[in-house]
Amino acid sequence: MVLRLLKIPKSTYFDWVHYVETNRQREDTILIDLLRDIWQNNYKAYGAPRLRLALADLNLHHGTNRIRRLMQEAGIYSVMSRRFNKPTTTVDYSQRPNLIRHLPAANAWSMDITYLKLSNGQWVYLASVLDLRTRHILSHQISTTMDTRLVITTLQRALSTHKKPTYLHTDMGSQVH
Structure with a gap:
């Protein structure tokens, strides 16, 4: 019922x-x-x-x-979150046009700095010079500080063993002031 x-x-x-x-x-x-x-x-x-x-x-x-x-x-969840906080630099790109697409492939180099996080949590910086025609790394250097000296010594190493390029492209980061 x-x-x-x-x-x-x-x-x-x-x-x-x-x-x-x-x-x-x-x-x-x-x-x-x-x-x-x-x-x-x-x-x-x-x-x-x-x-x-x-x-x-x-x-x-x-x-x-x-x-x-x-x-x-x-209701189980990890209390961990992804720990990736890359150090940053600030650059005013409005003052610097992007000309890389206009570079001839004949004799041009490109430089950049890569951030690498070690297993102990410390950051190191890898600067490298790339030949845009052959796609080979001409020189590289690792440092614990990202400064002008890192960029200059990497470029000097490339110039000591290779012919000076017609063009050198960088992203015009804060180290190249």
């Missing part, structure tokens, strides 16, 4: 009374507990890819998407 008043089919009631958890649901429950333990024992820093690898070490192989779903259900 209650089912009829609430307009609920009898089958819904009997499905609820005779409910049996599926194997997948039982596995998910066990996995959530295991994921939570691994996550907490690793400073709450592990995300789905690392948790998947940790499970693989225990000879449990599950997909990253399943682990993500279970993490979301359990």
Whole structure:
């Protein structure tokens, strides 16, 4: 009578009374507990890819998407975020037109500085001189400081072993003032 008043089919009631958890649901429950333990024992820093690898070490192989779903259900999330904050320099490019597309391919070099982050978190700077015709690096130098001296010594090294170019292109960074 209650089912009829609430307009609920009898089958819904009997499905609820005779409910049996599926194997997948039982596995998910066990996995959530295991994921939570691994996550907490690793400073709450592990995300789905690392948790998947940790499970693989225990000879449990599950997909990253399943682990993500279970993490979301359990409220597990990595407290880590991507730590990439590249040092910046400021240059007023409105005063310097981009002429590289007008350079003849015959005898032109290009210079640039690349930022490299070491495993200990320290930044180093790689300056290089590229021959635009042959696409070969003519000289390079690494330094812990990004200054004019780094640029000048790299260029001097290239000039000491190669013929002076007709054109030299740089992005006119703050080191070339």
